[in-house]
Amino acid sequence: MTSLGTIAECLKKSSRVVLSGHVMPDGDCLGSVAALGLGLLKLGKEVTLASPDPLPELYHFLPGADRFLIGEQALKGNYDTFVVLDSSVPDRLGPLKELLFRDLVVCLIDHHVGKHDFGHHVYVDPKAAATGEIIQDLLDLLQVPPQVEIASCLYTAIVTDTGSFRYQNTTPLTHRRVARLMEEGVDAARLNVLLFEQKSLLHLRVLQAALQTLDLTPCGRVGWMSVTRETLDSLGAREEHTDGLIDYVRSLRGVEVALLFREIVPGRWKVGFRSRGRVDVQRVASQFNGGGHLRAAGAVVEGEVGAITKGVVEAVLKAMQED
Amino acid sequence: MTSLGTIAECLKKSSRVVLSGHVMPDGDCLGSVAALGLGLLKLGKEVTLASPDPLPELYHFLPGADRFLIGEQALKGNYDTFVVLDSSVPDRLGPLKELLFRDLVVCLIDHHVGKHDFGHHVYVDPKAAATGEIIQDLLDLLQVPPQVEIASCLYTAIVTDTGSFRYQNTTPLTHRRVARLMEEGVDAARLNVLLFEQKSLLHLRVLQAALQTLDLTPCGRVGWMSVTRETLDSLGAREEHTDGLIDYVRSLRGVEVALLFREIVPGRWKVGFRSRGRVDVQRVASQFNGGGHLRAAGAVVEGEVGAITKGVVEAVLKAMQED
DSSP states (O other), X not given: XXXXXXXXXXHHHOSEEEEEOOSSOOHHHHHHHHHHHHHHHHTTOEEXXXXXXXOOGGGTTSTTGGGOEEGGGGGSSOOSEEEEESOSSGGGGGGGGGGGGSSXXXXXXXXXXXXXXXXXXXXXXXXXXXXXXXXXXXXXXXXXXXXXXXXXXXXXXXXXXXXXXXXXTOOHHHHHHHHHHHHTTOOHHHHHHHHHSOBOHHHHHHHHHHHTTOEEOTTSSEEEEEEOHHHHHHHTOOGGGGTTHHHHHHTBTTOSEEEEEEEEETTEEEEEEEESSSOOHHHHHHTTTOEEOSSEEEEEEESOHHHHHHHHHHHHHHHHHHO | OOOHHHHHHHHHHOSEEEEEOOSSXXXXXXXXXXXXXXXXXXXXXXXXXXXXXXXXGGGTTSTTGGGOEEGGGGGSSOOSEEEEESOSSGGGGGGGGGGGGSSOEEEEXXXXXXOOOOSSEEEEOTTSSSHXXXXXXXXXXXXXXXOHHHHHHHHHHHHHHTTTTTSTTOOHHHHHHHHHHHHTTOOHHHHHHHHHXXXXXXXXXXXXXXXXXXXXXXXXXXXXXXXXXXXXXXXTOOGGGGTTHHHHHHTBTTOSEEEEEEEEETTEEEEEEEESSSOOHHHHHXXXXXXXXXXXXXXXXXSOHHHXXXXXXXXXXXXXXXX
């Protein structure tokens, strides 16, 4: 691994820089790409902000959001440097992976634990709560003067990846960095409204329908909700309106594993798993040909919802007993 | 107004201190009372933690929670100093107001805008996001050595009163103070689970019932939900299970004023007002003999829910037009 200073030196020497985060972009990768990109613009570089997938509507307010080139659009440019952010493997770059095979200097910056076996200069800090924290330090090294647009991008990166400073990854340094961003002019209250208080009516209609199905095992350690295709269609709701539903189950006192059953097409169900106890839900999901992590996993199962629920809940209870 | 240093000197001279926050206690007043109380214990004082009302179950985890005397229980003691926290008028002390008529030195510390026309030593800082922020400074002045129990109480005070650092009141100093609390050993992730991810099943059942009543004006700028006495009784739910309901309405895109109608006894409704636009809801609430602040207010209204809703919504729309 190289030092962040080496990456700063490399960027100082660059002229035409393209930056990208990962597929299915989130607040951290978009905020980090925009912040570093706007900073390099300040230094007089030619800068292209790129994203493998379109920006979710939620992030259209981000300074620099209108400058992003999406997917293959970004392959047309002539660059000398490729900055990859918040990604541990090349596949996370989607169509932009192709840029790795060109004659470009590749800088990789990330905070995830992972392989990171590509790129000429690689800097990974798993103690950073967000890639945005590393970018804040990098902009200091590049001596980019403070700017409220850049600070707002970094705030967005950090507040989204820490779950509003609630997750385990939040450190004292996270709070000190955010204090500085606010001193640089970030209107944190406004950003929080834009990020967390712009729910659509459909969101709440779907929540209401899902809550009607809320159920727990007699022991209270496993909870679940389901949303049928019919419910979504009758409300005119889309997949994105089910985002975050599983967190309502997970937030219940005593619940160790939360499940969400979403009917993608009639008879075909996406099952979401969340664990906040010691149960490894990735292991349970793999019994249904799914995958994921220790605490968050998913699978697709076919059949009738009653039978599917019974099967998955029993598998979770069995994993708990073996624990 | 006196300085915080004067209050520190006064507390140093005290021997038998009773501390209390306000009726219907929240995280800030309980965390502040517990933190300062535990700090004064460290300094060798005789300390009584008091609360006009019982502690909500949510806060039973707080260090010092088991030491609280509730309501009139706290009137029996023999004290020389009374510390009142997070309260702007004597009525907020409920039955503990009686202590103001005894021969005690009264110190009042608060961050609300208000009258504060009682007490011998009064310190008010409306720039502090929480009374807990002021207590952190006061404990420094008292030279109480850092202690994880105290820091956890202060973290609770600050994270609850800032809505997880989302509200307008959050400042750079808030984040710097929290950084220090984490350095003193606060397990922030654990506290956040205890505070925000321990919902009861009844909470979600009441939410589901309330969502069925969710409605908006045609312009989408005013939204409301209602919970009848019958609903609460049939679910076996209490007042506390309606906490936070109004935030679901407030989080809707386009909504500027959110309302919640809760039936306290048959035909008698508590109306909650939240504004995130420019409408002064305190002014609207006052038309119904209620009160509060610019952005959060309440009133009690009698009658049939349909007529009440119509009247309140029309008053809000009228205030918007006058704006």
